[in-house]
Amino acid sequence: MSSQNSNTLRPLDDLIIRIANNQDQQAFIELFEQIGAKLKAYAIRCGALDGEAEDIVQECMLTVWRKAHQFNPKTASATTWLYTIVRNKRIDMARKTKYDVVLSDDLWPEPEGEDLETDVARDLEGKIARTLLHGLPEEQRQIVYKVYFEGKSHSEIANELDLPLGTIKSRLRLAMKKLDTLAQEQMTWLIIILLTNF
Numbered sequence: 432m433s434s435q436n437s438n439t440l441r442p443l444d445d446l447i448i449r450i451a452n453n454q455d456q457q458a459f460i461e462l463f464e465q466i467g468a469k470l471k472a473y474a475i476r477c478g479a480l481d482g483e484a485e486d487i488v489q490e491c492m493l494t495v496w497r498k499a500h501q502f503n504p505k506t507a508s509a510t511t512w513l514y515t516i517v518r519n520k521r522i523d524m525a526r527k528t529k530y531d532v533v534l535s536d537d538l539w540p541e542p543e544g545e546d547l548e549t550d551v552a553r554d555l556e557g558k559i560a561r562t563l564l565h566g567l568p569e570e571q572r573q574i575v576y577k578v579y580f581e582g583k584s585h586s587e588i589a590n591e592l593d594l595p596l597g598t599i600k601s602r603l604r605l606a607m608k609k610l611d612t613l614a615q616e617q618m619t620w621l622i623i624i625l626l627t628n629f
Contacts, residue, residue, distance in 0.1 A: 443509035444502075451499035463492055466510070470517050477521040487520045494520075566613045571606035574599055 443466060449458035467488055474484035494516050502512050564572050577583045577591070585603070589596045 443513075444504045447495065447499050447502045447509050447512075448504070450495065451502060454496075459492075459496060462495070466513060467492075470513060473514055474517050474521055477518060479521055479524070483524060487517055487524065490520045491516045563610050563613045567606055567609055571602050571609065574602050575606045575610070578603060 443462060446458045446462040446465075449455040450462070470488045470491055471484045474487040475481065479487055491513065495513070502509065507515075564575065567575065573592075574588060577588045578585070583591070585599050586596060588594075589599045592599070
């Protein structure tokens with residue numbers, strides 16, 4: 432009994448090394464008893480449901496049995512190595528079931544009081560708008576800018592530029608048509624880029 436108690440106190444590193452060297456079943460059982468519940472809890476923290484977490488732990492332990500020889504205590508602790516296996520199994524499962532596990536908030540926590548997603552969207556929209564506007568002839572770009580960025584009426588722009596009101600409306604109409612075409616071209620390229628990187 433006392434020898435069993437001393438075995439349960441073995442460092443995890445030693446247990447994995449025993450599995451690697453001798454395919455030691457007792458070491459495997461001890462390893463599972465010591466770390467199994469923690470691995471399951473970690474899988475759940477990674478987004479797995481209870482049943483999925485159990486499957487992940489089973490797959491992790493199977494990997495340990497087969498690949499214990501790859502464990503190197505000089506480069507990582509046993510806990511780090513095991514948690515990495517669990518994380519990778521969780522990611523693999525998520526890919527197979529086609530739903531996200533890793534959220535952007537997990538990687539980059541949102542600063543308090545700031546809506547990071549809105550800021551990024553606004554930034555992206557601004558860049559797209561500037562790119563599209565640069566595709567317009569100067570006289571059309573000038574009118575679009577005055578209408579949509581300065582909030583001026585058609586008649587105010589006509590007075591300011593000393594142009595007939597009809598010319599302002601005509602240029603704005605042509606600009607909007609051109610912007611629509613440019614936006615469709617941009618979207619087509621975006622779709623092509625996304626499909627080639629998928």
